[in-house]
Amino acid sequence: MTTRIITDSSANFYDKTILGVDHVSVPLSLEVDGKTWLDDENLDQGQFLLALKETTERSTSSCPNINAWLDAYEGADEIFVITITSALSGSYNAAVQAAKMYHEKNPKAKILVFDSRSAGPQLQLLATKIAQLVNKKFSFEEIVKEAENYQHHIGLVFVLKELANLANNGRVTPAVAKIADLLKLNVIGTANNKGEFELLGKARGIKKAEAKMLKDMIKNGYIGGRVQIDHVQNLDGAKHFKNLIVSKFPNAEVNIGECGALCSFYAENGGLMVGYEK
Incomplete structure (x- = not known):
């Protein structure tokens, strides 16, 4: 059985594992002066910030599409997904739609998508908490309950x-x-x-x-x-x-x-x- 933690790139975390638990980062993208920047581990941060500083035009961000989420889910049996706040992005909704599609093809799979109601380091804390619970051999349902409670703290x-x-x-x-x-x-x-x-x-x-x-x-x-x-x-x-x-x-x-x-x-x-x- 494969357990996987998936975050979108608003978590600022791109490692392949979290405390030994499989992890995938699904990138959002940014458009600045007509150029698209993918928010992944290959980003040239200095050049991106320079582009932001020099532009006087409106820049935009785009959430991962459903296919990107499906690719991240592929091959996993128990999946914990954490997205940037749904108040700021469509990432959560796309992840939920992808979860429904994945479950239709893989009815035994268990997936929960967390709306972090935040961004950045708060997602990392939640992801690390889930990894700790996985390592303690908690069941999927127990992890969901503990993680949802942890979100309030x-x-x-x-x-x-x-x-x-x-x-x-x-x-x-x-x-x-x-x-x-x-x-x-x-x-x-x-x-x-x-x-x-x-x-x-x-x-x-x-x-x-x-x-x-x-x-x-x-x-x-x-x-x-x-x-x-x-x-x-x-x-x-x-x-x-x-x-x-x-x-x-x-x-x-x-x-x-x-x-x-x-x-x-x-x-x-x-x-x-x-x-x-x-």
């Missing part, structure tokens, strides 16, 4: 240093983006229970922003559990935030990774995305 917080791409795509006004840049304002946000990204506040300077992020994490129930920090060309900022967490919670397990194309598209250069256990 993880969260996301992020900080954005640049807003140019959000301005190009109508998420904020160009004037707001320019003022934020001039004043060195960092925008802090989260994913709410509906999977929508919402503003928590602003801070002048990254140190103040990171202090506010940790304060918001604690307010939301963080007491020293696992943390995954993903950054967009901001390793120093990620390390500084890790040190800030560990100074408050010495036993916290804090890992650092990089954002892929989709998360970089939203977080932009210098951004941090932080998934954490409550």
Whole structure:
């Protein structure tokens, strides 16, 4: 029997296994100035970010199609799928449709598609939790129950240093983006229970922003559990935030990774995305 964990590329994780459990990343794609960038392990992150920075046109993202999901399911018997929030992308709906088609041809297969109601490192936490349960020999049904409960005990917080791409795509006004840049304002946000990204506040300077992020994490129930920090060309900022967490919670397990194309598209250069256990 083959057990497989499948994430779309918004998880920022492209390894072939998670704690020894089979893993497949299904890429989203981004279009910038007419060029399509596939969000996979072969992405030239520097060139992609440069293209985003230089364009003044609206850029777009596309979710994986049904065939891409079917290819990822192929050959597996027990499948756990985690997608970016359905409030932001059609990835979840495509994965669900593909699951129905796959089950019709493979009636003994078991598939559950999780709407993460988030993006980036929060998906990694959920995927790792599932892998741990698989390794403990939990049944499919037990894993589903535990994972669904775990979803209520993880969260996301992020900080954005640049807003140019959000301005190009109508998420904020160009004037707001320019003022934020001039004043060195960092925008802090989260994913709410509906999977929508919402503003928590602003801070002048990254140190103040990171202090506010940790304060918001604690307010939301963080007491020293696992943390995954993903950054967009901001390793120093990620390390500084890790040190800030560990100074408050010495036993916290804090890992650092990089954002892929989709998360970089939203977080932009210098951004941090932080998934954490409550």
